[in-house]
Amino acid sequence: MDHFDVVLLGAGSASEWIWSHLTGKSIAVIESGRVGGECPYVACIPSKAMLRSAHVRRLVARSFELGATSMPFEFDNGSAAFAVASKRRDRISENRNDSNASRELADAGAKLFRGFGKITGNGTIGILVGGKLANEISYDALIIDTGSSPKIPRVAGLASTPFWTSEEALSSSVLPESLAILGGGAIGCELADIFSAFGCRVYLIEGFEHILPTEDGEIVAVLRNALRGYGVKVVEEAKVSSVSYNGGEFCLEFEGRSTISSEHLIVATGRRPNVDGIGLEALGLRPNPRGIQVDEFCQVLGAENVYAAGDVTAVAPFTHGANYQARVIVDHLMDGRASASYDAIPRVVYTEPPVASVGVISGESSDSNREIVIAWMDLGSTARAVADGETKGLLKLFLDKGSRVLVGATAVGPNVDEMISEVSLAIRAGVSIDVFAQLVHPFPTYSEGFEPPLQRLLL
Template sequence: MSVTKSHHYDVVVLGGGTAGELCARELAAAGREVALVENRLIGGESPFFASVPSKSLLHAARRGETWETAIARRDELTCELDDAPATARLEESGVTVLRGYGRIARAGVVEVDGAAYGYADLVVATGSEPVVPEVEGLADAPVWTSDEALTVPDLPRRLVVLGGGRVGCELAQVYGAFGSQVTLVESAPALLAEEAPFTGELLADALRRMGVDVRTGAAPAKVERSDPGLRLWLSDGSLLDADRVLVATGRRPRTRGVGLAAVGVTTGPGEPLRIDETCRLHGRDGLWAAGDVTGMKTAHAAAYQARVVAANVLGKRRTADYRALPRTLFTTPSVYAVGVSPRRAENEGMDLLSAGYDLAATVRGRVEDAGPGRVELYADRSTGKLVGAAAVGPYAEEWMGEIALAIRAEVPLSVLTDVAHAFPTYGEAVEAPLRELADRL
């Protein structure tokens, strides 16, 4: 199919999620002629589109609001993220929105529902899709993913959440707080298995205190419809009854059908696209990728990559540095992690030195009591630099930001230990472990 001059763009972006939308906006603002291709929601289904409603519901639960009030506010907030307003904002910023299913036809050409468009640069930002585990009977059961759980008005009486990662834990707390009888099932021995052990332990305790039945070390083995609802058998032999199953066992990059082979890019099913430090796809000129499709799992990570791509397309060389991208749960209490975790250090053979501090003394007497909390900081013994941190505590995502900056900027411990924090604040909690690390290195 030939490409006419009127159908040629400086940049075509495949995917209108967090990464794609932001990248398109920045390039259009810089004067590039940009087209964005999307056949689903502008703004994306995950992670950004899910972030606003989940945080809204968690905040409503913290305030003790009713379910009806909570979903009304959720819907009011997310209406600004709905497809039509988001599309209008993009077009107002100078981006041409091409509605339909886009695929790469050949180098320099994409097809959108049969129409051909040329490009000089192509950004693949096709996002990710939920992974539903292969469990007998699960495909025939009334299953939710996070997409349904954060858009429908239903409040199941009995809910089973499969997956003890970030999404599963947040949604278990949301529904548990509003009265659902929630069972959270995680096949690993603990929640948040990739993070510092104390984070999963403290979060599991917090969930149990609010009535969530946390089952670790067990996986779903079989699902059957019952009257009424569903019946689940777990690998440990236990039996659960539910009205709804919410699957939060992970997501995989959406690469199928994109046409990557047409430009010489091959990847296995569910594998992330390989990019270099500039987010260039497979090192090929004019091909870029950002967001979930590269293995990113948070909205802020996708946005970070989008800005890296935009800068490089504009000829302003920028490299991505992933050492200090936060990993957060907006539960009560919040969970925050950044940089190297103890598990990763063990897998990579790093000699990690850790120091911790319990928040009990810091939070005593505060208006808000979110239960036990802790901060741990990790330094690389070979370099003497701070490389990671984890925290559980009220609004930890707010007051741990300085540690992310310290890791990214490689701030010496001697400087960090000389910083005075306002009293009384949660930020004081980092002072003791910083001094301990400085003394031990």
């Protein structure tokens, strides 16, 4: 039986960071899918490539308004443009081929085992190919990075229909005439933005009070209005009772609402950690559909020398969150004492306009002894927004009055996906509002929008 210092179960973003930075140890990687996980091939990168094409298309549509052309621009066929955008997407995502990533893994000195990894005991893991045990290796430390999968709701008739998940939606080169998206979270909103830009009739359906249910309602209102301006039919507080597919058309029935019909249906109702079948029971652990619990060093609770990172932990389920956990694990394996803190990890929805948040974004604190003060700014009133012809945007800052340190921020508008890191740093470093408010931003920039609310929070 081959032995390794470290075995990575799954080759996602966290694992890629680990095998690229962990030195002086023998490393094995077990992966049944693509090396690099979903992000480079069917998730983050292809979606951002398509969003770029969609946003440029919308910007070109404003060329006359913004003085770039002497007359309104006449667009080509949306379906043809979508096909071209898809070719660019596939080129950027390496046509969903992991050959380069596999080569980089080998160049880093790690050994790749193709197959499904299943823990067989404390310190051993089997590699299954075609459902049969093909190999077994041992380890000193195990890192679980098995990612997540789409969560499919239990809706009558849905399972028997040819619905898409985000993977199929981001792999297709054919633009449907109409599309229903079940789920108004980050993935659903981004897909609605993409498909509507090319002329597809889109229904964005959310069961909760508003799309992006975990975000601030005032922030969401700005995005909702933008999507509706693009022609997206945003349907909120809608409970789907059944789904059927006949004659090339989906039919969605609702409780107390009119039926929606569309050529295609995307299910984007969240994701679930991949914990089933990987042999957690061999470590004395019971698979939890809410993810593997870890401590501040990303060590799995109840297991010795076992770590977990990425979506499988359901903590900060973003690529940057996974990479952060990977850094903590590498430090710990190298006898460091770095520990994970998730208070300052930002989250972004890359729509037009983007939505970005970090930390506490509510005036109600779970700590009864902490008073939260809120200040806001209309980003559409900044000098840069006026020059750019951007009229919509909102920034809200949340201050712990007692400590005089920001605990959160949320924003919608141009460039907020980049601006949010300024608040992340302030939270992480515990920067006093008295210091933060002295920061001078270049004129004219959107980040100047921080200054008025920061000054108000000084009072």
